[in-house]
Amino acid sequence: MAKERHSTEEFTGPVRRLLVAVLALFLIAVFILWRIDSPRVERFRTEVTDTLVPNVDWAMAPITGMADLASDFRSYQRIYDQNQELKRELQQMKAWKEAALQLEQENARLLDLNKVRLDPKFTHVTGVVLADSGSPFRQSVLINVGDRDGILDGWATMDGLGLVGRISGVGTKTSRVILLTDASSRVPVTIQPAGVRAILAGDNSARPLLDLVENVDALRPGDRVFSSGDGQVFPADILVGEVVQDADRRLRVRLVADYERLEFLRVIRTHDLEAITDPGALIAPPLGPEITADASDG
């Protein structure tokens, strides 16, 4: 009957079946390899992205530009309200500016008294966002600076206002920034004024969670969150955002960086960071005779 068509044979012939099996096994092997040795496969991924994405930059830029233009145009519709709002804000800002000027002078005097010299290592490289992660499950962006601009894995990235993420994956011309909102992002932070330390854990929502907080009682919504240099994995004292409490009374952080439209990002040059070279191992107490000796003493 119709089942005896030639094409059926073509799609189920032994050579073809072998080809399909080989392809499927290859793909599964890639996945298993990634699971075992993810740094190497991720490096391959970075290279593929680095080769392909900058080539279509010319096509991406105008479309992104058009979209921005459209959203700008929409904002014209409420221009009167904005104008009023800006006037009010300007009034407040003038007061703040006065306060800031006085503080700056005072600060300069104090620095002079203490003979403090600020860390000159903090310089930055600015990059333009080329592409996002392309998936609703990951939060990252690709920027157009990479190895040839001296970018290294682990460097902090901010927009003009606050911390945005961390470099993870550097190609020749591009590098990937894992945003603070990504489910795999963990950044040590300090919360001022209490000086409480915590881990800022992304969970794929706009407001990352504060995890492993030292002292929850010392925190109040509105406290300011800064990055901390704990463990030498991240440069310290970059503004991240402020503490808010969500409906479940969990502490989250409202980020100051403008995540709606990330366009230009600053990569903060930081040397002497702890290099992360392996996927990581279990953290366990050292095994040895001294442990058992301690135990018997106690």
Add this chain to the structure above:
Amino acid sequence: MGSAATSYVWGMRGAYAGIGLFLLFLQLLPLETAPRGWVGPDFLLALTFVWVARRPDLAPVTLVAAMFLLADLLLQRPPGLWAALALITTELVRIRANDFRDMIFPVEWAVISAFTLGFYVVFMVVWSVAMTYDISFGMLIVQAILTILAYPAVAAASSMFLGVTKAAPGQTDAQGRKL
């Protein structure tokens, strides 16, 4: 006639690759960098299902595998897993391509829906076993449903703009064999 048909087949394979790359390009545009609480359908999967069910010769297995592996790499998915599942599911559709020719559309849609759901269920099971990073399974289920809903639209667009319809009785391929 042979060479014209061959160039048609290769042209359509090129079109499949081109549309796939264009879909990737659209997804990579940095229009929304804040986490969004919604997902769209996986158009590449829907497109591949349509083509494999209707004209399996226009979306050869190697091309499908390459396309999905590239998507995995560019879209920050664990490389290989999504691609392997897509390859296996589309192969299951492909070996039934002859049955699909005798089906009316609602039945075809129902069968494809079953395969799509199977794809997502297996993906979630493997994901839980492999213990990589956390993703929202709720969003994946929404994506599965949207992909199923997108199937008729993708099928209509493929047949209207690219002429990807089920081969008519008596239609022959490049070597003059019956399709």
